[in-house]
Amino acid sequence: MTNHLRPLTLGLALAAATLAPALAGPAQKAEPAPAAQVASRGAPLDLRQIESRLYEQGYHRISHLQMQDGLYAARALDDEDRPVFLGVSAGTGHVTQAIPLD
Numbered sequence: 001m002t003n004h005l006r007p008l009t010l011g012l013a014l015a016a017a018t019l020a021p022a023l024a025g026p027a028q029k030a031e032p033a034p035a036a037q038v039a040s041r042g043a044p045l046d047l048r049q050i051e052s053r054l055y056e057q058g059y060h061r062i063s064h065l066q067m068q069d070g071l072y073a074a075r076a077l078d079d080e081d082r083p084v085f086l087g088v089s090a091g092t093g094h095v096t097q098a099i100p101l102d
Helices: 006-023 035-040 047-056
Strands: 060-068 071-077 083-089 095-100
Touching: 047 060, 047 071, 047 083
Parallel strands: none
Antiparallel strands: 060 071, 071 083, 083 095
16 A cells, blocks of 8 residues: 555544444433332431431441431441441432541
8 A cells, every 4th residue: 555545544444433333323222220229219218217227237326417418417436436427328228428537
């Protein structure tokens, strides 16, 4: 191949690679959310239920439990008696974030 045709061939190859996904067809539909995620979008658990779930997960001396931006926030001691700040799912009561306060 001559040197003056090489840039043209490379340009056509890049164009084909760029356009191929667009020509392949419409994008796939998103899969529906799993049942556990759908269930967590319902009414939030109340404070007693959240506190109970935290005890079940090994946290104790739970305090400052309150709803913030759709999540519960609390302070507690973990299973090794270290103070932590918790982010808790309002729908399931599972800890989504535990930040050490030491």
